[in-house]
Amino acid sequence: MPIKIPNDLPAFQKLKVEGVQLIGEDEALRQDIRPMQVALLNLMPDKPKTETQLARLLGATPLQVELTLLTTSTYRPNTVPLSHLQSFYQTWEEVKDRKFDGLIVTGSPVELMPFEEVKYWDELRAIFDWSRRNVHSHFFICWGAQAALYHFHGVPKHTLPTKRFGIYNHFVIERRDTRRPPLLRGFDDYFLVPVSRHTEVRERDIPKDSGLEVLAVSNAAGLCLLQEPHYRTVYMFNHLEYDTYTLHDEFMRDQAKLADVSLPMNYYPDDDPAKPPRNCWRAYAHLLFGNWINEMYRTTPYELAGIGEGGQPVAAD
Numbered sequence: 001m002p003i004k005i006p007n008d009l010p011a012f013q014k015l016k017v018e019g020v021q022l023i024g025e026d027e028a029l030r031q032d033i034r035p036m037q038v039a040l041l042n043l044m045p046d047k048p049k050t051e052t053q054l055a056r057l058l059g060a061t062p063l064q065v066e067l068t069l070l071t072t073s074t075y076r077p078n079t080v081p082l083s084h085l086q087s088f089y090q091t092w093e094e095v096k097d098r099k100f101d102g103l104i105v106t107g108s109p110v111e112l113m114p115f116e117e118v119k120y121w122d123e124l125r126a127i128f129d130w131s132r133r134n135v136h137s138h139f140f141i142c143w144g145a146q147a148a149l150y151h152f153h154g155v156p157k158h159t160l161p162t163k164r165f166g167i168y169n170h171f172v173i174e175r176r177d178t179r180r181p182p183l184l185r186g187f188d189d190y191f192l193v194p195v196s197r198h199t200e201v202r203e204r205d206i207p208k209d210s211g212l213e214v215l216a217v218s219n220a221a222g223l224c225l226l227q228e229p230h231y232r233t234v235y236m237f238n239h240l241e242y243d244t245y246t247l248h249d250e251f252m253r254d255q256a257k258l259a260d261v262s263l264p265m266n267y268y269p270d271d272d273p274a275k276p277p278r279n280c281w282r283a284y285a286h287l288l289f290g291n292w293i294n295e296m297y298r299t300t301p302y303e304l305a306g307i308g309e310g311g312q313p314v315a316a317d
Contacts, residue, residue: 009088010048035064036101036297037304039135041092041127042069043108043144045079050106051088053241057289063297068095075120092127096134099307101300102293103135107142107239111199112159115150125151133308137232137296139289145235146201149226153210157199163254166247166265167280168195168221168238173214183227183234183291184215191284192266194242195221196250201237232299234292240285244277 038058044050051069058065073091076082105127110118118124128151131138140148149155171190172180180187200222206212212235216225226235239246247264251273254261269275301307 006088009051010084034302034304035066036293036300037068037099038065038102038104039068039070039095039100041103041105041144042071042089044106045077045109047071047077047080047084047089049243049246050241053243053246054104054106057241057285058293060286061290061293063293065293068100070095072120072123074123092123092130096130098134099304100135101304101307102137102139102296103131104139105141105144105148107144107197111143111146111157111197115147128152132231136300136307137234137292139234139236139292141236141241142197142239143199145226145237146199148233149201149212149235153207153212155201155205155207157201159199160197162262163198164195164200164221165250165262166195166267167192168218168265170216170218170221170224172216181213181215181227182295183225183288185291186287187284191216192280193218193221193224193284194239194247194281196239196242196247196264197237232296236288240281240288242281244279248273248277 040051040054042050055067058067069089070092071077071085071089073093076085105124108118115121124147128148138148146155146157150157169190170193172184172187174180174189195218203214203217203223206214206226211228211230213227213229214223214225215227217223221238224236224238227233228235247267251261251264263271263273267277269278
């Protein structure tokens with residue numbers, strides 16, 4: 001099934017050329033199914049690029065997904081034209097009376113700031129609390145994952161000596177007494193993930209009684225993926241959604257601003273920026289988001305009004 005996004009959204013034509021299944025308003029209405037309602041709170045500076053990356057993954061699942069783009073009302077970024085925000089985005093205030101099957105919160109270029117000093121921190125905290133009552137399943141990415149973990153569980157972030165940047169090998173945490181979580185169904189025991197951050201969350205800071213489960217880690221890059229089954233929440237600290245050239249673009253940007261910038265690790269062939277990078281994580285991105293969407297579909301109420309009612313116990317496998 002396709003993903004439903006506005007026809008004039010910049011991502012539409014790019015995804016159409018790539019062969020991602022897209023659906024228009026009229027066609028969506030003719031299909032006798034309820035699409036998954038997914039909200040994307042996009043905190044990244046290059047919003048069209050992030051829209052495209054995530055819509056590509058959501059549109060590759062076997063279910064119809066209707067994507068609602070959200071931005072903050074207490075802070076307007078100056079990195080995206082106001083016309084783009086006005087045409088395609090809604091604020092949380094405009095949708096807070098709605099229910100959603102899923103909510104994705106992206107990273108943000110504020111990770112070196114204390115959470116409380118972020119201009120939209122109070123609004124984001126309100127969104128996090130609202131989501132527990134109005135959203136069935138959550139997917140927090142990079143700084144968004146750190147922020148949610150800090151808000152809900154008081155887990156701090158730690159500043160790294162240097163930017164952790166490149167493609168890192170991660171491994172799935174296997175537990176002999178339990179089967180692999182549905183979120184990692186189909187994953188190899190080891191898999192590659194793009195990493196780009198200045199801070200980290202450490203496993204020793206996770207409260208023992210929090211209900212949080214570590215799913216994947218890297219010996220070199222640390223924690224990658226957590227889940228909180230009771231609230232159907234995913235915390236992904238890295239960037240499987242990245243395009244092939246996203247790290248390259250970041251490297252070029254950093255090089256233009258800073259005198260000493262390290263190459264992204266394990267990214268360029270022979271560590272030569274003149275050689276085009278090869279994408280070695282795309283399949284895992286599709287697996288992760290496909291598994292998330294499928295579990296959302298399997299457990300969410302058919303009627304959206306039922307989301308958040310009665311504590312929403314986790315459905316049995």
